[in-house]
Amino acid sequence: MPAVRLLPLPGRGPEDVVLGGDGRLRTGTADGAVLAVDPESGAVEQIAHTGGRPLGLHAESDGALLICDAERGLLRLDRPHGRLEVLADTVDGQPLPFASNVVGTADGTVYFSSSSSRYPLSRYMGAIYEHSGTGRLFRRHPDGRVETLLDGLQFANGVVVAPDGSCVLVAETGAYRVARYHLTGPRAGTSDYLVENLPGFPDNMALGSDGLAWVTLITPRNPLLDTLLPLPGVLRRVVWAIPPSLQPRPARTVWVQAFDFEGALVHDLQREGDDYRLVTGVVEQDRTLYLGSLTEPAIAVTEVPERA
Numbered sequence: 001m002p003a004v005r006l007l008p009l010p011g012r013g014p015e016d017v018v019l020g021g022d023g024r025l026r027t028g029t030a031d032g033a034v035l036a037v038d039p040e041s042g043a044v045e046q047i048a049h050t051g052g053r054p055l056g057l058h059a060e061s062d063g064a065l066l067i068c069d070a071e072r073g074l075l076r077l078d079r080p081h082g083r084l085e086v087l088a089d090t091v092d093g094q095p096l097p098f099a100s101n102v103v104g105t106a107d108g109t110v111y112f113s114s115s116s117s118r119y120p121l122s123r124y125m126g127a128i129y130e131h132s133g134t135g136r137l138f139r140r141h142p143d144g145r146v147e148t149l150l151d152g153l154q155f156a157n158g159v160v161v162a163p164d165g166s167c168v169l170v171a172e173t174g175a176y177r178v179a180r181y182h183l184t185g186p187r188a189g190t191s192d193y194l195v196e197n198l199p200g201f202p203d204n205m206a207l208g209s210d211g212l213a214w215v216t217l218i219t220p221r222n223p224l225l226d227t228l229l230p231l232p233g234v235l236r237r238v239v240w241a242i243p244p245s246l247q248p249r250p251a252r253t254v255w256v257q258a259f260d261f262e263g264a265l266v267h268d269l270q271r272e273g274d275d276y277r278l279v280t281g282v283v284e285q286d287r288t289l290y291l292g293s294l295t296e297p298a299i300a301v302t303e304v305p306e307r308a
Contacts (some may be wrong), residue, residue, distance in 0.1 A: 001269040004300040007042045016281035017292035020059045028054025047080035056101030068099035101159045108142035113156035137170045158205030171202035195263045208284030212258040216279045219250035252277045276300045
């Protein structure tokens with residue numbers, strides 16, 4: 001991966017990043033702010049505040065912004081500095097916990113994920129350690145009805161709809177894979193996997209202008225967690241008893257991959273995380289990559305190198 005250029009922000013943790021119709025990037029930070037960022041000048045404007053913790057985003061064609069807020073649920077900002085509406089904060093009469101990532105379609109359908117029903121964002125590693133499988137993928141219909149498409153997911157995260165609308169993808173961070181739910185054709189209503197056995201923990205995903213599914217890998221797989229994965233939950237929970245200084249820590253890396261919708265790996269871009277790390281968000285536009293991070297105070301910009 002080529003070197004990265006940084007767009008500094010007034011807050012930390014631009015967990016996801018998307019490109020709006022006005023050419024500016026959108027991101028949310030740990031303090032609840034929603035920002036618009038000029039990718040050339042780096043000028044930053046706060047366009048909203050959720051009152052919670054914005055995570056996954058989707059920029060709609062009319063200038064609105066869908067927001068997964070880990071504390072407040074699925075939100076919609078109708079325009080910069082406009083009205084912030086709650087689209088879903090309950091599912092089947094129960095509070096919606098840990099809304100994670102979202103994508104909308106032209107007909108007003110929204111697909112979004114919930115990472116865990118047991119752990120909040122502040123203790124997200126609990127879901128990874130326990131491998132409890134309480135993540136879900138939802139579909140919100142234009143009339144407001146919300147249905148569960150997939151449950152039992154291992155920390156459901158990034159969501160992408162195929163360009164032809166044939167399927168929706170959801171990253172399972174805790175299982176190193178990308179699940180696929182078929183929306184059309186003879187397999188409609190069934191699920192399988194686009195890709196399994198990833199070399200790292202997948203986080204947010206995005207459909208690129210190149211028609212590929214871009215996947216962030218927040219950190220490489222950890223040998224200790226790989227060893228714990230097959231064990232009963234009670235044994236995995238022992239990790240919580242280990243002093244924080246000895247618990248598994250994410251490696252410093254910048255890593256994204258891109259797959260076609262047959263599951264073939266097209267790009268595998270990685271560099272040492274000397275100036276940026278914990279990449280959780282990605283946008284590809286005309287071979288330029290914009291990257292978000294769970295912890296950094298900036299958006300990173302780099303290029304997709306020409307293939308040999």
